[in-house]
Amino acid sequence: MSTINIPLKIGDNYISFPENSSDSFKTIFTNSGIISNIISFSNFDPMTGRFVEVNPDFEYIQQGRGYLLVMSIDPSLAGISLTYDGIPFPTSMNFDVLKGMLFKGYNLVGPDSIIIIPSSWCRVLDASTRMTVTELIPTRAYFIFYDECQLSNVATQYNLPLILSFAMVLFYVNLFRKEAKDAAVISSLKEKVRKLQKD
Numbered sequence: 032m033s034t035i036n037i038p039l040k041i042g043d044n045y046i047s048f049p050e051n052s053s054d055s056f057k058t059i060f061t062n063s064g065i066i067s068n069i070i071s072f073s074n075f076d077p078m079t080g081r082f083v084e085v086n087p088d089f090e091y092i093q094q095g096r097g098y099l100l101v102m103s104i105d106p107s108l109a110g111i112s113l114t115y116d117g118i119p120f121p122t123s124m125n126f127d128v129l130k131g132m133l134f135k136g137y138n139l140v141g142p143d144s145i146i147i148i149p150s151s152w153c154r155v156l157d158a159s160t161r162m163t164v165t166e167l168i169p170t171r172a173y174f175i176f177y178d179e180c181q182l183s184n185v186a187t188q189y190n191l192p193l194i195l196s197f198a199m200v201l202f203y204v205n206l207f208r209k210e211a212k213d214a215a216v217i218s219s220l221k222e223k224v225r226k227l228q229k230d
Contacts, residue, residue: 035117037170039065044100045158047141048092049169050117056087059115068111070101075139075174094120095132097139097158097172119143129167133177140175142167 037046052059060066073082074096082099100113122128124143132140139158146167148155154176157164167173 033117033119035115035170037113039100039102039111039113041102043159044102045097045139045172046100046113047095047097047143047170047172048117049141049143050092051094051120052092052115052118054115055089055091056085059113060087062115063113065102065111065113068103070103071099072101073099075099075137077134077136077138077177080136094143095124095129095140097141097174099139099158099172129175133175135177138175138177139172140167141172142169144169 033050035048035050037048039046054062056072057066060069060072069087071084072087073084075081076083085098102111120143124146126146126148129140129142129146132138148165148167150165152175154174155164155167156162156174156176158172158174164173
């Protein structure tokens with residue numbers, strides 16, 4: 032068991048929980064001393080594209096899920112954090128596990144370990160900054176846009192532009208070889224014709 036500390040700020044906090052807990056969200060918030068300062072606590076539903084309120088009384092941490100925690104505008108909250116005793120998940124997340132959790136559209140996710148995103152993926156945004164990222168860090172939350180462009184095929188497992196460029200290079204090499212061969216044949220025929228004309 033380890034102590035997990037998630038820094039918070041006034042307003043919107045896009046967070047995730049890198050370890051599990053036997054406590055409900057309400058107990059975690061109460062023990063952290065922030066329960067009275069929470070305006071809303073929600074996750075994102077990729078099916079509807081909307082944030083859905085989480086009931087802290089009855090809901091518990093879900094691995095891989097990102098959350099939006101909105102804190103009240105109170106100057107005394109400066110430097111406050113969410114703290115709880117974490118229990119490691121049975122299986123740590125990696126990129127393949129993360130892929131298996133995604134639905135088509137935007138997903139708000141949070142890793143329990145550092146995850147490197149392949150460059151072939153379309154859009155992964157830090158939920159707080161809306162900046163494109165290639166590395167997911169525990170306690171933070173990220174929007175991942177999952178669509179046909181991330182389906183498991185050659186175009187996404189490898190670098191598609193590179194594949195197309197290589198294919199075009201091969202096409203032109205073969206074309207030039209054919210043209211060169213044709214030019215040699217024509218040159219040879221012309222030479223034979225000239226010899227016949229001389230004879």
